[in-house]
Structures are given as C-alpha cells and as structure tokens.
Amino acid sequence: MQYTIVDDGILVLDADTFDPRDTLTSGQCFRFGQNPDGSWWVCASDQYAQIVQKSNNSYKILTKNPKFFEKYFDFLTNYDIIIDRLGKYELMRLALEYGKGVRLLRQDLLEVLICFIISANNNINRIRKTVSAICQNFGTKTDFGFAFPTLQQLKNIKLSDFVKFGCGYRADYLVDTIYKLTPEFLANLTQCADTQTARDMLLTLKGVGAKVADCILLFGLGRYDVFPVDTWIYKVYTEHFGGKETNRKKIAKWFVQTFGNDSGYCQQYLFYYKRKDIHLV
DNA sequence: AACCAGGTGGAGC
C-alpha cells in the first residue's frame, strides 16, 4: 500500500491492506456509514472523513485533517509485514483472504472507553444508534455533524438521558464511571509501563470487565498483546481451534500465548471473518 | 416466543 497526503485528504494507492468497508464494519468504531453513492463516512473524536473509491485498488480520503486520519487509519504501520507473519497459520490465511483490508484504528481513549461500556451484551447496530444519540445531544456541533462529547460534556449527561438513548442497565455504569474519570486518570492510563498495569486500572471502572478492558487496551491504547474474547471469538475458539476451555479469561490468555504481540491484529481479523455473513450496512 | 448481541456486577461459596 502507498499513500500521499494532499491538501484535501489522503490518496491511497495499491490499497490491498486498506478497505473502508473491512475497516469500518469490523466492530472497532460505531460512528460510520455508507452514503447512497457508495462512499463511506466516519467520525472520530471531533474529526470527519469521507472515503471515496477511485479505482479497483485506490481510494481518496477526503478530510480537513489528513494528518489525523493518517494516524487514525494506522497508515504509519506496515501491514504487509504483519500479514506475512500471520500467514503461517492456516486459519489466519483464510481470515486475511477475506478481510485483509481491515486496519486497527487508533482511536481516542475516552471515546473507546464509553463506547465499549455500551457494547457489553449488546449488538453493533444498537451500539451505533446509542452512540449517535449521545453525540447529537451532548457533543459539540460541527460543520459535519457532532463531535464526541468531551469529558466535561459527558459529566452533564444524566442517568435518565442514557436510558433514553437506549443504554438499558448500562446507564448506571456510565454515570458511575464518568463521575470517577479525571484527565489525570486518562493520562496515567496512556503512560503505563506495561499492559497489565493499564488493565488493572481499567478494571476499577464500573462496566469494564475483562473483555471490555481488552478492547480499550487494543483500540484506545494501542496495546497489541491482548485478545478480547466475546461471543464471536468464543465460537472461533471452540469451532476452529477445538478449544475445550470455557473460562473467557483463560481463553484470552491462551490466544495471547499463541499469537504474542500480534494478538490484537489476529483477534480483529478473526472477529471480522467469523461475522462475514452479517452485514451492518 | 425464546434466543441473541463485541459481558458485567453482585451474591454466595
């Protein structure tokens, strides 16, 4: 893959390891969609981009802030090397053949934290609706729509608001966690020396258990020695790896021992592959 | 009408 930063965005050529559908519908982010003309849109923090396919193998990312999306789409990482490494696993070859256009989004920590508390025992389309309502009602209005609320704005959201937006019983978790959150806590999370220290900090928050913590570590903190185990990954474990363990924490440990520092990438490719018959848009 | 969805908190042991 090659890309060039231009005035109004990013031009992506030889886009074998970048596909907007693969990336945006792989369950990492929740503020995205496809336009009637086939192009895609995505919001992240207070930024916006539209992704237009230019040819069989090239895309134009239209945005006011190309540098932001260069980082966001993880273009600074060479995926060819990762994919080569993973090719030694038969199942990974199948998953990559299907979803090698997935990239691991480098998202804002606070947005990921809130979105993945909402994600628990929920489904992706409902999460999208809920997150969208939160932004529209409490985020800053921008020229493209609404930004994700800042910590201060989140602190204004009442329990009844979260219920109204469809959070269900997670509304209580959100209020409790947002109340406890401080800029210092978030800064300390990003500066942890090792993954387990950051995980232990996250687990002190209400609504953050083992799986949600691992998603936050992966998508919000760029830690790749994690393997979030949800219902889909549990199916992958039992059906494709013949696993017999039922404890999700132990399953996560087994995956991390198997895939090491590529765990985060593997998990995302496998998750997307297992869900290939489910279309979000 | 049961079952499912990127699970977690709490009770009881």
Added chain:
DNA sequence: GCTCCACATGGT
C-alpha cells in the same frame, strides 16, 4: 479466587 444469575433493549 470461583461459578451462577439478573440485567435493558431491539431484532430475528
């Protein structure tokens, strides 16, 4: 530590 279970909500 561990295993159970209730939990909102909307879609199939």
